[in-house]
Amino acid sequence: MTRLASALDDLRTLDSLASRDTILAHRDPRAKLATTLAFIVTVASFDRYRVGALLPLALYPIALAALGDIPSRLLLRALWLASPFAVLVGIFNPLLDRATMLSLAGVELSAGWVSFTAILLRFALTASAALVLVASTGMQPLCAALTRLGVPRVFTVQLLFLYRYLFVLAGEASRMATARSLRAGDHSRMSPTVYASLLGHLLLRAFERARRVHGAMLARGFDGELRHADSWRWRRSDSLFTAGWGAFFAWVRIVDLPAAIGALLAGAAR
């Protein structure tokens, strides 16, 4: 539970970075959102055995993290904490897909290992792009941008609530875990009975707290719609940002750049 709380704390820190004055913060949230969605679609469109062709796409999250002055340590830690999910998705590939696909310096690699590597790479690319998007924009403007781009309001409001209550739940879980560990003595491992009891209490406490948060929102005039006083204006630079990155993604998708560079270098060597 503490690991979860720590991951969420990182996410909250990333979210708070959006209020800083950086080059990326000046881009219209719609431009950043549309570009990141295009990036994710591009990454997902590659064949499951293509690893090298994906590598140039790393330029996008790296460039955006630099423009947004986002600490790489924070990004890497968030990626590390989320990585078990990606590992779980691809862990059986090496066992199920054993046909030899390529040989690297005398070591034969099965198709399963190649596809597993591709899954991890895709996860790192898409997750880091999403984290950079949150860190440079903030969750609230992102949801407002989704609404402006035509996503139904009911969906974006639910997304914001989910985001808000995630922290409520993690806060309660963290406090309960601390309270338990302080009185656990030598019994550092949790018995199923205690675990079930903690989960039950967590649900009830989170429900009560969520009710109070909702009450506080109602008391300040919340009527089901989250309004955001934004002063967005789509500028020419936003069009250039979106079009430039879009062209880059298309280029990387059509041309296998690492293979082309390799062929070029091999030709020059001959």
Added chain:
Amino acid sequence: MSAAAIELSGLSYAYPDGTPALRGVNLHIAHGEAVAVVGANGAGKSTLLLHLNGLLMPSGGEVRIGGLAVTRATLAQVRRSVGFVFQDADDQLFMPTVQDDVAFGPSNLGLPALDVEAWVRAALEAVGATHLAKRAPYRLSGGEKRAVAIAGVLAMEPSILVLDEPSSGLDSAARRRLIDLLQSIRQTRVIATHDLDLVLEVCGRVLVMHDGQVLADGSPNTLFADSGLLQRCHLEPPPSGPSFRGCT
């Protein structure tokens, strides 16, 4: 302007399990009054407060705010008039930055963006938290959170301010700033608290609650000198003695 800011007639409330929390409370609070609601835990203070802006609806009786009966149909108007500051500021602060959080209420009023900005600035100035505008609420100290929570309510320019245990968990400096702030506010104030010294400095009237009823209603000087009453309601006289030093 109607004669009473708040009027309760025969207000009763029972929890879903049937436990009665309020038993026929009658009350009349005039505009601009600063009223403290004191009593032991479980006396019904918070339940009473939650009725003032329709977060709880009565099982019996009626609540009127500025002459307007609190019903589902009038909730928007009532919540425009009654600002509620919760006991735990963390329940109230949920937006990414202090500025966004304070703007939440005015934005819901449908004000133009420029007006929202002006109201937010004024509210943050009033509580001395202008320098916190860009900070994330969850990174603030307890006193700062409380100040921002009050700013979030003041930004809606309510005519009545309801505060639930505003001084709980504050250190002496933060508590002093809170008292100064509460003394400077001109709106009608209803404050539920265990801090009887705060009551002496801020409130000109005290309601003593016991078992869901208002057992006594009077000036702090009179009620805090009544040791029998305090004992019956499980209260202790304020450490500094029963003499009102407030402004209203």
